[in-house]
Amino acid sequence: MKEHLSARAVDFKSINVAADPDGLAQLQALGARTVPIVAKGAEFVMGLSLRDVGAFLGLDDEGAGILPPGELIQRLDWILSAAQRYLRQLPDDQMLEQLPGRPRSYRELTYHLFQISRAFLGVAAGETLTYEKLGEVAGDELVTFADIADDGEVTRQNLLAWWAEKGADMDFEATVSTYYGPQSLHETLERTAWHTGQHVRQMLMILDGLKITPDGPIGDRELAGLPLPKEVWDG
Numbered sequence: 001m002k003e004h005l006s007a008r009a010v011d012f013k014s015i016n017v018a019a020d021p022d023g024l025a026q027l028q029a030l031g032a033r034t035v036p037i038v039a040k041g042a043e044f045v046m047g048l049s050l051r052d053v054g055a056f057l058g059l060d061d062e063g064a065g066i067l068p069p070g071e072l073i074q075r076l077d078w079i080l081s082a083a084q085r086y087l088r089q090l091p092d093d094q095m096l097e098q099l100p101g102r103p104r105s106y107r108e109l110t111y112h113l114f115q116i117s118r119a120f121l122g123v124a125a126g127e128t129l130t131y132e133k134l135g136e137v138a139g140d141e142l143v144t145f146a147d148i149a150d151d152g153e154v155t156r157q158n159l160l161a162w163w164a165e166k167g168a169d170m171d172f173e174a175t176v177s178t179y180y181g182p183q184s185l186h187e188t189l190e191r192t193a194w195h196t197g198q199h200v201r202q203m204l205m206i207l208d209g210l211k212i213t214p215d216g217p218i219g220d221r222e223l224a225g226l227p228l229p230k231e232v233w234d235g
Helices: 023-030 050-057 069-087 107-125 144-165 186-208
Strands: 037-040 045-047
Touching: 023 107, 045 069, 069 186, 107 144, 107 186
Parallel strands: none
Antiparallel strands: 037 045
16 A cells, blocks of 8 residues: 555455466456456455545545645656666667566566656546556667657657646646546546656666666655555556
């Protein structure tokens, strides 16, 4: 659970399909189609909305609050910039290497990292956030990590342009449609920021495993106040 939900004694389990050999069977038995989920007995909820998970588990929201939209955009700017720096450090012969415990390559992870913001911009324009949209993969023209970084820079600039032209005047309490249920635009932006930040933390672990010193590590400036999982390989 995220840190701003206070835990009490609740009998629940989180199903990790990648790490648990029986995880897929459990997922199918519940009738769930995607992960992450949080399950209690035969009931489950998608583990993508902090508010929904907290309500499902009977946890108290201590009201740490969501960072203001402008602050979340600033965090995303910093996080996406850091991702580009790290991408330019990765050797291209590592593009098809697999993440620990899950069927996702470094190429897929790094492209997905920017796709999260592209999907958010679609939601802000009135589109439904679908699982398929979030899971779009890199095109064949992106053959190096530098290519993905360059493509990511376009996304970062689009995000900043959207904020300057429209974002500051948006109704962030408005409800938007996502594949894990109705959410406010504000909650969706917060998830965009922490989801992206989580994947950048994973990039730092990849660099560490390759004995590469990261070009400007991220820290509290970028991540403080975001409801990140405690474990780097969650999410």
